[in-house]
Amino acid sequence: MLGSEGTRRSPARLLVAILAVVLVVAAGCRDDDDDSGDGGGGTGGEPATTAGFDGTTIRLGVITPQTTTAAVIGNPLTAGNQTYFDAVNDDGGIAGKYQVELDVRDSQYTPDVAAQNYAELREDVVLFQQILGTAITNALLPELEDDNLMGAPASLDAEWVHNPNLIPVGGPYQIQAINSLDYWVQTEAPDDATLCVMRQDDLYGEAAMEGVEVAAEAFGFEIGVDTQFAPTATEFTAQLQEIRGGDCDAVYLVSLPTHAITIYGEASAAGYENRWIGQAPTWVSLLAEGELGAYTTEHVWIASEGPQWGDTSVEGMAQMLDDVAEFAPEQEPDIYFAFGYVQAWTVGQILEEAVERGDLSPDGIKAAMEEIGTVSLGGLTGDYTYGNPDDREPPKTSTVFAVDPTVEGSLRALKTSFTSETAEEFDDF
Secondary structure, eight states, X not given: OOOSSOOSSOHHHHHHHHXXXXXXXXXXXXXXXXXXXXXXXXXXXXXXXXXXXXSSEEEEEEEEOSSSTTHHHHHHHHHHHHHHHHHHHHTTSBTTTBEEEEEEEEOTTOHHHHHHHHHHHTTTOSEEEEEEOHHHHHHHHHHHHHHTOOEEEEOOOGGGTTOTTBOOOSOOHHHHHHHHHHHHHHHTOOTTOEEEEEEESSHHHHHHHHHHHHHHHHHOXXXXXXXXXXXXXXXXXXXXXXXXXXXOSEEEEEOOHHHHHHHHHHHHHTTOOSEEEEEGGGOOGGGGSHHHHHHHHHHEEEEEOSOOTTOXXXXXXXXXXXXXXXXXXXXXXXXXXXXXXXXXXXXXXXXXXHHHHTOOSHHHHHHHHHHHOEEOOTTSSOOEEOSSGGGOBOOOOEEEEEEOTTSGGGEEEEEEEEOOHHHHHOOOO
């Protein structure tokens, strides 16, 4: 069982796979009738063919924005998925023998389009490697449940932690907010501080706000202005006027990167000098360039997780950069690419477990999830304990980054992979 080790190129794993093949051959393999059908039986032998697995190739679905404003997240995230599996395939594939193929569809960051994507893929994939967006994940959940399929949300809402049809990865948005605000209180916030919030008026914004409220109660600061905007907004003058009149010591921003570019640009032009703390999906490297970069370097932190790009003292970062060098040499440093790589690494371990059990059917994938235990990702994110959905435990570590155009990826870690006492105690999953 692959669990706490979490390494892609495991000699022990290859030995197990080789011994499994030997045992199957010695036992005379299966009858031809047993080599096809709707799923394996968890016997530990060769997995039977099933939807998305033809006996040779494992097909995974990806529903992500390749166009529209959220493409600045979806495209690098998908590139991270692809790079991980390119490396796996180059090593022989899952269990050293099964190639992985991604079938990518453009959701346009719209639930209706994502539903069409899902309908096109549902009968042809083992699981969904990526579903990007909180609203889109919610829209597809009933379909996943009806089809008994699993999907990995590229969204960090704590709501996903115990859902039996989802493969969540990384610390939830609530945890990012709690940890980053603990850092703010410890390092910069004045006594009797007031935090204002500017956020999307959707489930993504609600998830972050839950963490802000927990942090305010625990750390003793006041929540001032809480101003919201539509996910489709392109102009933020009214919200910024509220913030400027709110006596804010800092502002917690929950948005997409395209929003953040406009918001920080307007704040800079208006001479707004307070601290901004952006949820991880607010970031894009364009924020570190030109005149806007001068403003963000002075005023913006990012609440995210994992090590600073290029820190090869972290095992997972060293592995990822080796794979980038070989399979994606044009890839620029990008936190979304790293998340996509982590997401694929997690799914790859679940597929290894399912193959070891001899069952790549939907029931086999769920059983593998329950058996795999704790998945380690080499420090790229914290360890995630799966098992029974009711008992899952997500990582509670976060990293606070400052904008710094002089470092790779333009994000410099201020405090890396830490857990506040309040985050450790948070269990509203």
